[in-house]
Amino acid sequence: MTKKQKVIISLVLVVIFYFAFKIMVITSREETTVLPLGGVVREIIAPIQKGITWITASLNDVVVYFNDNRFLRQQNKEMAEKIVRLEEEVYSLKEQELENQRLLLLLEYKEEKTENYDLAMAKVIGRNHANWYETLLVNQGSKQGIWPGMVVVNHDGLIGRIINVTPNTAEVLLILDREGAVGARIFENRHTPGVVVGTSKSQYLQMIHLPHDLPIEPNQTVVTSGLSGVYPPGIRIGKVIEVLPEPGGLMKRATLKPFVDFFRLEEVLIIKKVKTPEEKIVSEEESVVENA
Amino acid sequence: MPYYVMMFLWGIVCLILQSTLFSQLMIASVKPDLLLILIIFNCFFQGPYKGCAFGFFLGLLEDLYLGSYIGMNALTKALTSLVGGWLLKGAFREKLLVPVLALFLGSIFNGTLIIFLGHIIGLNWDWNLFYWKVLPMAIYNTCLVPFIYSSFYHWVEQDIKQQSL
Structure with a gap:
């Protein structure tokens, strides 16, 4: 390329750039109108554009669908985990509440019997x-x-x-065990001694060796008599639910429903020392005398 | 098909893709300037003057399509090709790093020119646009180079071979 050619090209460039700049300034005014040539370009391209936009939008929908699906699955999984966690929490709180109730009852009992x-x-x-x-x-x-x-x-x-x-x-x-006999008496009339033992029906107790003329009725309360020397007197055992004659006919036996729910025991109290028994021990002779 | 007819068709394709597909693929609220990529690739192989003319032509086409500020893209793309063509004279175009760098710097140059021109004609454009638009666009353009350049390079080489036969 000769020097002359270079100069001409540079001049042409400058002129073109100048006009381009001029046109740009003119078309930058607010009330721009699409120039005829521009209109043609747009008109030609528009249908193609429309088609491609439709395709990309549809593709985008598909992508969004899968993205949503993944998101929802992820969310679902998180929710399920959360539910399990919360359920565990609720369960443990309920458990604690129940334990609290039980312990409260035990504590009340312990305070009540602190003298004894x-x-x-x-x-x-x-x-x-x-x-x-x-x-x-x-x-x-x-x-x-x-x-x-x-x-x-x-x-x-x-x-x-x-x-x-x-x-x-x-x-x-x-005391449900057949080996765990307890010396007992009726609380209401104080003087009906007998022995409470377990039965083969494990949720019930029976009070045996009761003389047939002793005043014993359903709904009476049975407590420890203290005569055996093992159990302190006055501890509640159960309620009489029925009285039956023993096979020989000379004695009676009573079926008791224990107050303690042996199948739901979770906490217990152990009597380490008896300070003062809840009740005075009533000897058998005394009780016979008083009954008479 | 003659090289420039092909390039013109590619220009149209870029224009369409830019307003359709890449509107869905915006990253950091910018889309790539495919025409600029095409123009800079072109001035690699055609030198500053032909590159400048092609840049001007495609820029004008874009302006006509957009309908306002006609000449803005024509000017900036022509100037970018001119400067790019001069700087890239004798550059080793087989290396991928060359077009990558050229595209990055070219995009920044082109974007800066647009903001500059906007200022001249009194548009209320902030120089922060450089950070929000020019830089992200330059990065986006640069990222596309590795996907496009080798096919473009082979196509041009083949075209040159065929023409020389």
């Missing part, structure tokens, strides 16, 4: 070690000062007694 007994609380950690005995395992043992022979109660009434201990556990023989 030295009580220790224990949690039930197991049940029925062997099939033959009705027993419970609790989480207090010799380390906490628990020894065989101690009586176990809760706010409802008598549960049983400790039969063996390890350093941190103790086994409780329930």
Whole structure:
């Protein structure tokens, strides 16, 4: 390219640029009108544009659909996890509430009996070690000062007694067990001694060896008599629900419904020491005299 | 098909794609300037003067299509091609880094010119536009180069071979 050609080209460029700039300034005014040539360009391109816009919009819809789907699935998964977490929380709160209620009752009982007994609380950690005995395992043992022979109660009434201990556990023989006989009497008339033992129907107790002329009726309350020397007197055992003659005809027996719900025991109180018994022990002779 | 006819058709395709497909593919609220990519690629192979003319022509087409400020894109794209063509004379175009850098700097140059021209004709444009529009667009343009350049390069090489036969 010669120098002359270069100069000409540069001049042409300058002129073109000048005009381009001029046109730009003119067409920048607010009341712009589409120039005829521009209109033609637009008109030609418009249908193609329309088609492509439609295609891209449809594609976009598909992409959005899948994106939404993924988002919703993710959200669904998170929600499900959240529900499980919340349900667990609700369950644990309910559990705590129930425990609170139970502990409150036990605490009330403990405060009420603070004059009578030295009580220790224990949690039930197991049940029925062997099939033959009705027993419970609790989480207090010799380390906490628990020894065989101690009586176990809760706010409802008598549960049983400790039969063996390890350093941190103790086994409780329930009064439901046939081996766990308890000396008992009727609370309302004070002087009807008998023995409460378990039955084969495990949720009931029976009071046996009652003389046939003793005044005993349904709905009367049975408490410990203290005569056996194992259980302190005056602890509630159960309610009489029916009185039947014994097979020989000379004695009567009563079926009792225990106050304690043995199937839902979770916390118990162990009587470590009897300070003053709830009631005075009434001897058999006295009771016979008074009845007469 | 003659090179410039092909390039013109590509220009139309770019114009259409820019107003349709890439409106859906906006990143950081900018879309790439496909015409600028085409014009800068062109001045790689055709030198400053032909590049400038082609840039002017496609820029004018874009302006006509847009309908206002006719000549703004023509001017800026022509100038960008002219400067780009001069700077890229004898550049090693087989290396991908060259078009990548050229596109990045070219986009920034082109965007700055547009803001500058806008200022001259009294548009209420802020220089912050440089950060919000020019820079993101330059990055977007640059990111597209690796996808386009090798096909473009092979196509031009083939075209040159055919013409020399």
